[in-house]
Amino acid sequence: MGIPAAFRWLSSKYPKIISPVIEERPVVLEDGTTIPVDATRPNPNGEEFDNLYLDMNGIVHPCSHPEDKPAPKDEEEMMIEIFKYTDRVVNMVRPRKLLMIAVDGVAPRAKMNQQRSRRFRAAQEAKEKEADKQELLKMLKKEKGSTMKEESVETVVKKAFDSNSITPGTPFMDILAASLRYWCAYKLNTDPAWAKIKVIISDATVPGEGEHKIMEFVRSQRNSPEHDPNTRHVIYGLDADLIMLGLATHEPHFRVLREDVFFQESKARMCKLCGQKGHDERNCKGLPVVGVVLSLPLCSLRRRLCGPRQDEDQLRKGQDIAAF
Numbered sequence: 001m002g003i004p005a006a007f008r009w010l011s012s013k014y015p016k017i018i019s020p021v022i023e024e025r026p027v028v029l030e031d032g033t034t035i036p037v038d039a040t041r042p043n044p045n046g047e048e049f050d051n052l053y054l055d056m057n058g059i060v061h062p063c064s065h066p067e068d069k070p071a072p073k074d075e076e077e078m079m080i081e082i083f084k085y086t087d088r089v090v091n092m093v094r095p096r097k098l099l100m101i102a103v104d105g106v107a108p109r110a111k112m113n114q115q116r117s118r119r120f121r122a123a124q125e126a127k128e129k130e131a132d133k134q135e136l137l138k139m140l141k142k143e144k145g146s147t148m149k150e151e152s153v154e155t156v157v158k159k160a161f162d163s164n165s166i167t168p169g170t171p172f173m174d175i176l177a178a179s180l181r182y183w184c185a186y187k188l189n190t191d192p193a194w195a196k197i198k199v200i201i202s203d204a205t206v207p208g209e210g211e212h213k214i215m216e217f218v219r220s221q222r223n224s225p226e227h228d229p230n231t232r233h234v235i236y237g238l239d240a241d242l243i244m245l246g247l248a249t250h251e252p253h254f255r256v257l258r259e260d261v262f263f264q265e266s267k268a269r270m271c272k273l274c275g276q277k278g279h280d281e282r283n284c285k286g287l288p289v290v291g292v293v294l295s296l297p298l299c300s301l302r303r304r305l306c307g308p309r310q311d312e313d314q315l316r317k318g319q320d321i322a323a324f
Helices: 006-013 057-064 075-093 109-147 150-156 171-190 210-222 241-249 261-265 298-323
Strands: 049-055 095-102 198-202 233-236 254-259 293-297
Touching: 006 241, 049 057, 049 075, 049 210, 057 075, 075 095, 075 171, 075 233, 075 254, 095 210, 171 198, 198 210, 210 233, 210 241, 233 241, 241 254, 241 298, 254 298, 293 298
Parallel strands: 049 095, 049 233, 095 198, 233 254
Antiparallel strands: 254 293
16 A cells, blocks of 8 residues: 655655666667576676565556556466566566565455445546547547548557456456466576576465565564575565565665656656557557666665754754753
């Protein structure tokens, strides 16, 4: 459950604690051959990390119904997009010991009412959006007449994916869990960067939100006799409460990784068909936009939040000594 405008406030109050992530891209040769990123090499950001935790709902939602490109046609394409994005995040962080993939399970009772009202509202908004698409189709037909092909008509009026399917207990979540297990097994057998890491998958059958399951795992590891206190953790997710949960762990090396959504919002025009910025519906090509990823070290945030209070305490002590 997120905190409204928390990251925007943090980024404006303490802008120096946030840094963009240096990301290597796959190389495409002239003959069309793609050379993937070699994640066994040192991290280009100059810092190595041990554990990576993925709050998968921050990946599943943008990949299943994206705002910056046309939505996938079916569940198979959705799974491919999820795999691509997950692989991109793993290549950015390059964990050396552990990768944990946590999908939201059944929410606590206190949050169920909020989820229920939000899903009813999402269904109503999807219905209104579908009606707007039908009106747009009629307008395009009037302008172009009978020259408009049936394929383009189907592309425009394609029924949107129901985001309420991303709920524990639905067939979509069962397919997602099976697909993630298959993909992780494939990467462990084929990718050298995955050969020495331990992979943990907590799917929707395990109750609790993804970020809380991750924090429970981090706390349980601290009780282990083999725990290294200098372990470097990275958690990926879009919820701002990840910052609060990360601060509460008191781990000295903890980073939060997230998309720079404010960079994407800064673009002016937006296509009504695919939602992509920078063009209108008449020039829609559905080209994807690669978002900027930001890294937030919680140790720096902790110092900045605690620093002024320590200075005030020292000043107060000095005044008391002077008065004495």
